[in-house]
Each structure stands twice: as structure tokens, then as C-alpha cells.
Amino acid sequence: MSFLLHHIVIVFIYFCLDQKEKTMQLRKHYRTIVLSDIHLGTSHSKVDEVNQFLKSVNCDRLILNGDIIDGWHIRKNGSRKWQPAHTLFFKILMKLMEKCNTEIIYVAGNHDDFLDALVPLQLGNITVVKDFVHESQGKRYFVTHGDVFDRVTSQMKWLANLGDTGYTFLLWFNGWYNRYRRAMGKPYYSLSQRIKQKVKTAVSYISDFEQTLAEFAQSKKCDGVICGHIHHPENTYYGKIHYLNSGDWVETMSALAEDEDGNWSILYYGEAFQNPESEDIQEVTKINAAV
Numbered sequence: 001m002s003f004l005l006h007h008i009v010i011v012f013i014y015f016c017l018d019q020k021e022k023t024m025q026l027r028k029h030y031r032t033i034v035l036s037d038i039h040l041g042t043s044h045s046k047v048d049e050v051n052q053f054l055k056s057v058n059c060d061r062l063i064l065n066g067d068i069i070d071g072w073h074i075r076k077n078g079s080r081k082w083q084p085a086h087t088l089f090f091k092i093l094m095k096l097m098e099k100c101n102t103e104i105i106y107v108a109g110n111h112d113d114f115l116d117a118l119v120p121l122q123l124g125n126i127t128v129v130k131d132f133v134h135e136s137q138g139k140r141y142f143v144t145h146g147d148v149f150d151r152v153t154s155q156m157k158w159l160a161n162l163g164d165t166g167y168t169f170l171l172w173f174n175g176w177y178n179r180y181r182r183a184m185g186k187p188y189y190s191l192s193q194r195i196k197q198k199v200k201t202a203v204s205y206i207s208d209f210e211q212t213l214a215e216f217a218q219s220k221k222c223d224g225v226i227c228g229h230i231h232h233p234e235n236t237y238y239g240k241i242h243y244l245n246s247g248d249w250v251e252t253m254s255a256l257a258e259d260e261d262g263n264w265s266i267l268y269y270g271e272a273f274q275n276p277e278s279e280d281i282q283e284v285t286k287i288n289a290a291v
């Protein structure tokens with residue numbers, strides 16, 4: 001009897017391992033994924049969405065391009081807003097490293113500046129840096145969070161703080177507005193992004209930031225730049241310089257992805273996960289059911 005039980009257990013374990021293997025294979029594979037501005041530790045962080053996104057992909061290199069943990073917020077308000085979902089984010093990262101052999105490069109931003117004292121740091125498959133050059137398919141990309149190039153936050157702290165208060169209010173309002181939209185059966189809408197697009201000064205601020213970064217990449221003899229910080233995803237060219245911004249997981253829920261051939265694209269969470277007809281969501285539902 002115990003012999004039979006023993007066999008059943010072994011078969012069951014093999015079955016589970018096989019399922020796990022299949023689950024990892026179902027994930028969409030990219031050469032590189034870039035995430036930034038998740039602001040873990042705040043209530044505005046779209047942590048469930050980023051976790052769901054991460055469970056649906058697999059990559060050789062994951063770049064966490066700054067403001068992943070909001071150290072400023074935690075210092076000011078304590079860790080009350082730290083949810084199990086915020087810890088789950090790191091567990092998913094561990095799984096990626098373990099199962100997919102993903103290399104993780106954490107680039108410190110301004111909200112996670114507590115890491116500045118540690119850089120450069122190498123812990124197994126994780127590297128913590130302030131910036132680095134990502135080389136792929138013969139191209140060189142300068143990777144930085146981007147805050148040091150932001151004239152508003154680096155030169156006028158008081159203005160940045162004032163902006164921060166207004167911004168926090170906007171995000172709070174955005175949350176309520178979207179709860180109302182959801183109740184009406186409407187998809188997610190980023191009110192703060194819409195307002196930013198309308199306000200002229202915000203538009204010139206964005207193009208100013210992009211231009212500065214493109215010039216810096218050129219001075220570093222790079223073909224492109226990969227940044228975050230302004231919560232404005234982009235995949236464009238400034239002259240010959242490829243400007244890439246990974247967006248954020250507070251407003252736009254976006255990431256950058258590089259395929260096997262070195263082509264870059266912006267992935268929007270909403271596109272893949274809010275349209276139940278899409279193949280991606282069916283795939284992910286299958287994956288989540290299997291986990």
C-alpha cells in the first residue's frame with residue numbers, strides 16, 4: 001500500500017514540475033524588458049497590474065530603471081502602504097531569475113536614492129548601478145533613470161515639491177474617477193496623462209527632457225538612451241539618437257521590450273489585459289490558472 005502511495009506521490013511531483021516547465025514556456029519571451037517608476041510602497045502603485053504583466057513574460061535581461069521602490073514616501077509616511085502584493089513583486093523577480101535565468105539590473109532613481117550608498121553592487125544575478133551602457137545587436141544604449149537631467153527636480157527642489165503635492169492630488173482624483181468609470185463598465189483612463197498632454201508647459205518640459213537625454217547619449221558615443229522618470233513612455237528618434245522611455249506603473253502602465261532582433265516596442269498593460277478578446281489575455285489566463 002505504502003509502495004503504491006509512494007509512486008502516486010512521485011508521479012504527482014513529476015506532473016507538477018512538468019506543468020511548471022510548460023508554464024514558463026507559455027510566457028512570451030523577450031531579449032530585454034525595461035520597467036521603471038513602479039513606486040512600490042505608495043497606494044498609487046499599480047502593483048497588481050505590474051505583477052500580472054511580469055508573470056506573462058520571460059526575458060534574458062530585466063532592467064529596473066529607477067523609482068521601483070518609493071523610498072521618499074516610505075521615509076515620510078512609514079511602511080503602512082506596503083502591501084503583500086508589493087512583496088510579491090520581488091518574489092516574481094526571484095522566480096524569473098531562478099526559472100528563466102534572467103539577469104536583473106537595478107538602476108537607482110531619485111525616489112529609491114537609498115540605493116546610492118550601495119552602487120555599484122553585484123549580488124549573483126542582480127546588479128545595482130546608477131547608470132550603464134546596454135549593448136545589444138551592435139548598438140549601445142545609455143541607461144539612466146533620468147532624474148539628474150531633470151532641471152526642475154535637480155535645480156528647484158521647492159518647485160518639484162509643489163508639483164509633487166499637486167501631482168499626488170491628481171493621482172488621488174484619478175483613482176476615484178477610474179472607480180466610477182469601472183462601475184460604468186468603461187476601461188481605465190489616465191486623467192493625469194490627458195491633462196499633462198493639454199498643458200503647454202508640460203509638453204515643453206517633456207520635449208526639453210527628451211532632447212537633453214538624447215544629447216547626452218550622443219556625447220557618450222551611444223546610439224540611444226533608455227530612461228524613465230517623467231512617466232511618459234516613448235519610442236522615437238532625436239536625429240540619429242534612439243530615445244526610449246519605459247513609462248511607469250502609476251499612470252500609463254507601460255514597459256519597454258526588445259525582441260530577439262534588437263527591435264524595441266512599448267508594451268501597454270491595458271492593450272493586452274483589458275481586451276478579453278485578445279490572444280495575450282487568453283494566454284495569460286491559461287498561465288495564471290496553471291500557476
Ligand SMILES: [Mn+2]
Binds near residue numbers: 066067229
Ligand atoms: Mn523619478
